[in-house]
Amino acid sequence: MVFISETAKNKLISIMKKEGIYKNISFIRFGVKNSGCSGMSYQLTFEKEKNEEDNLFKDKNIMILIDKDSMPYLKGTILKYSDGLNGKGFYFKNPNSKHTCGCGKSFSF
Numbered sequence: 001m002v003f004i005s006e007t008a009k010n011k012l013i014s015i016m017k018k019e020g021i022y023k024n025i026s027f028i029r030f031g032v033k034n035s036g037c038s039g040m041s042y043q044l045t046f047e048k049e050k051n052e053e054d055n056l057f058k059d060k061n062i063m064i065l066i067d068k069d070s071m072p073y074l075k076g077t078i079l080k081y082s083d084g085l086n087g088k089g090f091y092f093k094n095p096n097s098k099h100t101c102g103c104g105k106s107f108s109f
Helices: 006-019
Strands: 027-034 040-047 055-059 062-066 078-082 089-093 106-108
Touching: 006 078
Parallel strands: 027 062
Antiparallel strands: 027 040, 040 106, 055 062, 078 089
16 A cells, blocks of 8 residues: 655646646556666656556545556555755655665665
8 A cells, every 4th residue: 555645645636737637647656666876766657547467546536556566665655745945845755665865766675
């Protein structure tokens, strides 16, 4: 299971409306890939369709997709959003990461 904070949900909806894709997008995809200064980095995209091997979750009326390869790295992760003075934008609070880089965009497992 993965989660979205209330502020992240509101920002995602705001971005989709601003981009004119609010009615055309069905899913938010969380993912990881090998890159970044700590070894792995997060991915966050809008998707129109679910792939056969995707895991599907729903939190705060947002449909979330995670591919099978990313799932072990993201269990229990919360997508958060901060726009304060030291705001990071979107960031992932991941209970599985052993080390996170200073910017919070990459991690090691």
